[in-house]
Amino acid sequence: MTASIIDGKAFAQQLRARVAEHVARLKRQGITPGLAVVLVGEDPASQVYVRNKGRQTVEAGMASFEHRLDAATSQDELLSLIARLNADPAVHGILVQLPLPRGLNAEAVINAIDPAKDVDGFHILNVGRLATGQRAMVPCTPLGCLMLLRDRLGDLSGAEAVVVGRSNIVGKPMAQLLLRENCTVTIAHSRTRDLPQTCRRADILVAAVGRPEMIRGDWIKPGATVIDVGINRVPAPDKGPDKTRLVGDVHFAEAVEAAGAITPVPGGVGPMTIACLLANTLTACCRAHGLPEPEGLTL
Numbered sequence: 001m002t003a004s005i006i007d008g009k010a011f012a013q014q015l016r017a018r019v020a021e022h023v024a025r026l027k028r029q030g031i032t033p034g035l036a037v038v039l040v041g042e043d044p045a046s047q048v049y050v051r052n053k054g055r056q057t058v059e060a061g062m063a064s065f066e067h068r069l070d071a072a073t074s075q076d077e078l079l080s081l082i083a084r085l086n087a088d089p090a091v092h093g094i095l096v097q098l099p100l101p102r103g104l105n106a107e108a109v110i111n112a113i114d115p116a117k118d119v120d121g122f123h124i125l126n127v128g129r130l131a132t133g134q135r136a137m138v139p140c141t142p143l144g145c146l147m148l149l150r151d152r153l154g155d156l157s158g159a160e161a162v163v164v165g166r167s168n169i170v171g172k173p174m175a176q177l178l179l180r181e182n183c184t185v186t187i188a189h190s191r192t193r194d195l196p197q198t199c200r201r202a203d204i205l206v207a208a209v210g211r212p213e214m215i216r217g218d219w220i221k222p223g224a225t226v227i228d229v230g231i232n233r234v235p236a237p238d239k240g241p242d243k244t245r246l247v248g249d250v251h252f253a254e255a256v257e258a259a260g261a262i263t264p265v266p267g268g269v270g271p272m273t274i275a276c277l278l279a280n281t282l283t284a285c286c287r288a289h290g291l292p293e294p295e296g297l298t299l
Contacts, residue, residue, distance in 0.1 A: 003226070003259035006148055012271035015147070015297070016060060019278045022294045023061040026285065033285035034063035035093040035119065035277075036085045040078065041071035041101040050097055053274055060278050065091060071101045078104060079112050086114040092288055093119035093281035116287065119280040121173065130176050137280055138299060142174040144272025145206060145227045146181070152225060152261055153204075157182040160201050164188045164215065164249070165208035170229050174206050180299070195219075207249035217254025226255055226262040229269050 023033055035057050039050045050066065057064040067081060078096075085091050094117045100106050110118070115125040121139035129136035149156060161183040165171035171187060178185045188198045190209065199205055199219040205226045207215050212232035220226060230249030239245065248265035255262055263269050279297040286293050 003256045003262045006261050006263045008268040009271045012275035015275040019282050020060045032063050033092050033281050034090045035281045036065040036091045038067045038096045040069045040073050046097045056274050075104055082112045092285040093117055095120050139173045140273045140276040141170050142177050144276045146177045159183045159203040161204040162186045162202035163206045170208040209249050212247050213251040215250045217258050220255050220258040222258055223260035226259045228263050228265055
């Protein structure tokens with residue numbers, strides 16, 4: 001048996017199209033969703049992410065506000081900018097690109113964002129709301145994973161789900177989302193005793209541990225659905241000296257022989273993250289104006 005491939009790139013394209021349609025309807029009512037992205041410093045990867053976010057925001061018909069600050073920006077200056085964005089009615093979503101330069105307190109910065117505009121879903125209030133089943137802004141990557149799972153499997157009730165990784169960005173919120181879908185959820189990590197055996201129980205296996213190809217094919221229950229969140233750059237000497245390639249946290253060549261369905265890397269979860277960021281910005285805009293939330297784009 002060879003697993004079917006979950007095409008996150010195609011799904012994200014459809015999601016962005018649905019967002020753009022809803023944005024166009026809002027604009028006919030005189031409302032334009034706006035996303036503000038704050039980048040501090042010159043981190044090359046962050047610059048690429050911000051450029052892609054800005055481009056896709058504009059393509060969806062939204063207003064894009066980019067704030068690029070010097071690496072020497074002080075905590076007070078950054079908090080002052082966030083206060084201005086919180087008060088700006090044209091801004092419905094605020095995203096501060098992480099990591100921040102040394103000397104800046106990321107937790108304090110994130111928690112200074114208005115929770116209603118926290119489209120990353122990292123504010124402590126949104127974290128708490130998600131954990132207690134209340135209406136929250138949901139982190140983009142886990143939300144994208146959930147959309148892919150719902151599309152592939154339909155009702156997730158009763159499924160045995162294992163999340164490998166316990167980060168605040170993916171692992172913990174992913175577990176909360178799966179609990180809301182009535183899965184039986186285990187959070188596993190590098191200290192889990194007999195991690196392979198824990199993974200073998202999973203009908204749904206979400207890998208978000210940040211270690212290249214750590215999860216092997218014989219760790220996977222036959223027919224399981226595997227969501228690989230990992231994006232790891234590893235040497236690719238076959239392509240030439242100093243060349244690299246992207247791999248996930250799952251050994252794809254092995255896993256594809258055991259799983260029922262699997263996300264590839266690249267082209268799986270990655271494209272969903274920005275698409276869900278746009279969906280979250282649209283949701284925040286609808287909530288700010290007391291309008292119905294777009295169907296299928298939120299929890």
